[in-house]
Ligand SMILES: Nc1ncnc2c1ncn2[C@@H]1O[C@H](COP(=O)(O)OP(=O)(O)OP(=O)(O)O)[C@@H](O)[C@H]1O
C-alpha cells in the first residue's frame with residue numbers, strides 16, 4: 058500500500074519589512090472603529106459635543122449607508138486646521154501623557170475622522186467662532202473653498218465602505234442600520250439633556266429631543282427618550298451627593314481620595330432605576346455612563362443586577378439609566394478603540410457605590426408614591442434617620458419631597474425617643490404628637506384607626522377568596538396578595554435579625570420561640586442525620602429540631618414570626634437546603650436562600666381568614682418594610698386600581 062502523500066509547502070519568498078502607507082493604516086484603524094453607519098454617527102456626535110454644541114442635527118440616507126451628515130453649532134475648526142482634522146493622530150484634545158491620563162473629552166485618539174475618510178467620501182464644512190466665513194474641505198481631493206454657513210461644523214460622510222466592499226456586505230437592511238444610528242444618538246442624548254438633538258431619515262424627522270434645562274432636565278430627557286413608562290416606573294437614584302453623604306459615611310463607602318471633596322465619596326451615582334415590575338426580557342434599556350461617556354462595563358452591569366437580586370428573580374432584565382462620576386484619573390478610558398469599555402482603578406469601590414445606590418432606591422416601599430411617581434419626579438426616603446439638626450433645620454424634608462412611609466414611621470420612632478424635638482411648631486407638616494404614637498402602635502402590630510392619618514395602602518375593606526386583601530386609599534382600590542406580602546415582611550424581619558450584631562460586634566442569632574406542643578413528623582434517615590449535624594446552624598436560624606425516635610423528628614422551637622406557619626414543611630425545606638451545604642459555611646453562603654425558604658413556609662397561607670384588624674396590621678407592616686413591593690420571588694405584592702380605571706370599567710364619565 059502507498060503511504061499517503063501530503064502537499065509540500067512551496068518555499069515562501071522572503072519579503073522586505075516596510076512601513077504601511079498612511080491610507081492603509083487608516084483603513085486598518087477604521088476596521089476597529091467603524092463597524093456600521095451607527096459607529097460613524099457616534100464618532101461625529103462625539104466631536105460635536107466636544108466642540109461645545111448646544112444643538113446636533115443628524116441626517117441620514119439609506120440607513121446611513123448612502124449619507125451621514127452631522128451638523129452642530131459648536132466652536133468650529135479654523136480654515137488652516139481643516140486638513141489637519143482629517144490626518145491620522147491629529148487632535149486638539151490632548152497634547153501629552155498627563156492629558157491622556159485625565160482626559161475629559163469624548164475623543165482623544167485623533168483618528169476617527171482619518172479612519173472614516175479612508176473608507177467613505179468625507180467633507181467638512183466649518184465656520185470657527187470669530188471667523189467671517191465658512192470653508193468646505195473635500196476629504197478626497199483636499200480642495201478647500203469658502204461657502205456660506207453659520208458658526209459650527211457639518212461633517213458629511215457618503216457611501217460608507219465604498220472602497221471596502223467586503224465590509225459593506227456585512228451591513229443589514231436600511232431599517233436595521235437606521236435603528237442602530239438612532240440608538241447611537243439616544244445614548245448621547247441621555248448623557249446630555251442640555252443639548253438638543255434631531256434625527257432625519259430620507260428627509261423625514263425621525264426623532265427630536267429638545268434641550269432641557271433646570272433641576273428636572275435629566276428626568277425630562279429620560280421621559281422624552283425612553284418614554285413615559287420609564288419615568289413612571291422608575292425611582293430616582295442618588296448616591297454620593299451632599300444629601301446622601303452622611304449615609305455613605307455610615308455605610309463605610311466614603312473615601313477621602315485626594316481631589317475628592319472632603320468626606321464626599323469618591324464615586325457619585327445618580328439617575329433612575331426601574332422598579333422590578335418594569336423589568337424586560339431583554340437588556341435593552343440599561344444605560345450606564347462614566348463621567349458622561351456611555352459605556353458597556355461588566356463591573357457596572359453586575360453591580361446594578363446584584364442590587365435587584367432580592368426583588369427580581371429569573372431572567373428578567375432591569376431597566377436603568379445610571380450616571381457614575383469619579384475623578385478622571387481613577388478611570389482609564391483608553392482601553393478600547395471605540396471607547397465603549399473603561400477600566401476602573403478600583404473597581405470594587407465603583408461596584409459597591411453602584412450597588413448601594415440602586416439598592417437604596419429600590420428598598421423603600423413605594424406605596425406612598427402611587428401618585429408622586431408620575432406627578433413629580435419623587436425620590437423615596439434614602440434610608441437615613443434624621444439627625445437633631447436635620448429636624449430643627451427642616452432639611453430632612455429634602456426639597457419638599459414627600460417622605461416614604463418607612464421613613465415616616467422611623468422618624469416617628471426617633472421623635473418618640475427625642476421628645477424635645479416634638480414641638481408643634483417644628484415646621485414639619487408630618488410631625489404631630491398624635492400621629493407619632495399612632496404610627497408606633499401600628500408598627501408594633503397594634504392596629505389603630507385614626508382619621509388624621511392617610512395611610513398609603515389605605516384601610517382594609519375585605520378579604521377576597523382567602524387570597525387577596527382589598528383596601529381603600531385616596532387613589533381608589535388597593536389589592537394585596539396577602540401571602541406574598543407577608544412572606545416579604547417575614548423575610549426582611551429575619552434578615553435584619555440575622556444581620557444585626559450584638560454590642561461586641563458578634564452576629565446575632567434569630568430569636569426563637571419554643572412551641573407549646575412540639576410538632577413531630579416522620580423523617581428520612583438523611584433528614585435525621587442533617588438535623589443532628591447542623592444543630593448550631595439551626596440554632597442561628599432560631600430553629601430547634603431534635604430526633605424523637607430513629608425515624609421521627611420533633612420541631613421544638615421556631616422564630617417568633619414563623620410560629621403560625623407550617624412547622625413540618627418548614628423543617629423539611631430547611632433540612633433539605635442544609636443537606637446540600639457544608640455546615641461551617643452554610644449560614645454565611647446560603648443565608649438569604651434559607652431565610653427566604655423559612656419565610657415562605659412561615660407566611661400566612663391562602664384561605665386563612667383574617668380579621669380587619671389583622672389585615673390593617675399587614676398593610677401597615679408593608680408600608681414600613683423595605684422591598685415590600687415584591688415578594689421573595691420577585692412577584693408584586695400589591696396593585697393599585699385607580700378610581701379612573703374603575704370609572705373606565707363602568708364607562709362612567711366624570
Ligand atoms: N464637529 C467638530 N467641531 C469642531 N472641531 C472638530 C469637530 N470634529 C472634529 N473636530 C476637530 O478635529 C479633530 C479630529 O477629530 P477626530 O474625531 O478625528 O479626533 P478626536 O476627536 O480628537 O479623537 P478621536 O479619534 O478619539 O475621536 C478634533 O480633535 C477636533 O479638533
Ligand SMILES: [Mg+2]
Pocket residue numbers: 100103104163164165169170
Ligand atoms: Mg472624535
